[in-house]
Amino acid sequence: MTTGPVLVVDGLTTELRRTTATILEGVTFSIAEGETVAVVGESGSGKSMLALAVMGLLPRAIRRTAGSIVLGGTDLAALSAGEVRARRGRDLAMIFQEPLSALNPVMRVGTQIVEVLTRRRGLPSHAARAEAIRLLGRVGIARPAERFRAFPHELSGGMRQRVMIAAALAAQPRLLIADEPTTALDVTVQAQILDLLRDLKRDIGLALMLITHDLGVVAELADRVVVLYAGRVAEIAPATTLFDSARHPYSRALLASRPRAHGPRSALVPIEGAVPTAGTMPAGCRFRPRCSLATVSCASPPPLHAAGPDHLVACWAVQ
Ligand SMILES: Nc1ncnc2c1ncn2[C@@H]1O[C@H](COP(=O)(O)OP(=O)(O)OP(=O)(O)O)[C@@H](O)[C@H]1O
Numbered sequence: 001m002t003t004g005p006v007l008v009v010d011g012l013t014t015e016l017r018r019t020t021a022t023i024l025e026g027v028t029f030s031i032a033e034g035e036t037v038a039v040v041g042e043s044g045s046g047k048s049m050l051a052l053a054v055m056g057l058l059p060r061a062i063r064r065t066a067g068s069i070v071l072g073g074t075d076l077a078a079l080s081a082g083e084v085r086a087r088r089g090r091d092l093a094m095i096f097q098e099p100l101s102a103l104n105p106v107m108r109v110g111t112q113i114v115e116v117l118t119r120r121r122g123l124p125s126h127a128a129r130a131e132a133i134r135l136l137g138r139v140g141i142a143r144p145a146e147r148f149r150a151f152p153h154e155l156s157g158g159m160r161q162r163v164m165i166a167a168a169l170a171a172q173p174r175l176l177i178a179d180e181p182t183t184a185l186d187v188t189v190q191a192q193i194l195d196l197l198r199d200l201k202r203d204i205g206l207a208l209m210l211i212t213h214d215l216g217v218v219a220e221l222a223d224r225v226v227v228l229y230a231g232r233v234a235e236i237a238p239a240t241t242l243f244d245s246a247r248h249p250y251s252r253a254l255l256a257s258r259p260r261a262h263g264p265r266s267a268l269v270p271i272e273g274a275v276p277t278a279g280t281m282p283a284g285c286r287f288r289p290r291c292s293l294a295t296v297s298c299a300s301p302p303p304l305h306a307a308g309p310d311h312l313v314a315c316w317a318v319q
């Protein structure tokens with residue numbers, strides 16, 4: 001039995017093979033058992049890259065150059081490629097924004113879940129079928145025995161996302177990584193999927209790495225938040241701390257640009273400029289060109305340092 005963190009990412013750095021331009025740089029964070037950690041940041045900040053690096057699914061054009069990924073106490077770097085695959089298959093599962101692209105279009109959804117159950121858990125086919133139907137019911141699919149036989153295109157987007165979640169749970173992972181799991185869905189269905197994730201977290205103590213650019217989703221689900229900017233961690237804090245007293249100028253700008261669901265409607269404050277891409281990263285603090293607080297100190301990269309209990313921030317202007 002391990003009681004330590006489920007995932008510890010330390011100093012993770014990736015680069016484009018062709019140009020050696022860095023994308024993720026020194027990314028460090030952890031996820032405890034049963035904890036939901038949200039990873040937020042504008043488009044292009046490296047959220048998906050981080051998820052893919054943890055899953056061991058980086059695109060061919062990109063490689064990890066430094067840092068460790070420790071899953072359930074085992075450093076994946078110390079294992080052979082085959083062992084890493086087996087380990088990830090057992091301990092990690094991922095759901096994506098568009099479930100249609102992750103499901104096999106010519107295979108019945110139930111069969112896809114049965115495959116996971118036989119491959120990952122070694123269940124005999126009869127038991128696997130019963131378990132797949134149970135899982136479809138668990139994720140809120142009505143008449144699961146009937147839906148077992150459906151093909152992905154016969155289901156709605158929300159239902160397909162439920163199937164993806166059922167297939168992810170089938171492997172009984174220690175950590176579920178969800179990359180924008182509700183972005184492609186309409187608002188009502190979004191809320192239903194969020195409710196489902198919340199129930200799963202409560203009922204089976206699932207650890208969740210939740211990637212989103214929707215701060216409303218963060219407020220509803222996250223225990224802790226990692227704010228990523230241009231491939232670096234800007235700030236890490238408990239969700240309540242971040243919403244009450246974010247310290248990094250980027251986190252503050254993100255929060256200020258958030259549309260409010262309650263209270264008087266205030267105008268969106270867009271953040272001036274755009275996230276730099278690989279090869280065009282400014283030296284020093286990567287947020288510097290867009291930051292109103294930038295000083296000469298920001299020409300060197302700010303280290304992550306404590307700004308309070310369980311609160312880390314990478315900004316020279318924050319002591
Ligand atoms: N296959 C690839 N080859 C080269 N660069 C890539 C590749 N995939 C992503 N990138 C670059 O890596 C950076 C981070 O991209 P990533 O997709 O991780 O961002 P993201 O935070 O997930 O954005 P979004 O919110 O739009 O999903 C971007 O600058 C992107 O252009």
Ligand SMILES: [Mg+2]
Binds near residue numbers: 047048049179
């Ligand atoms: Mg992404």
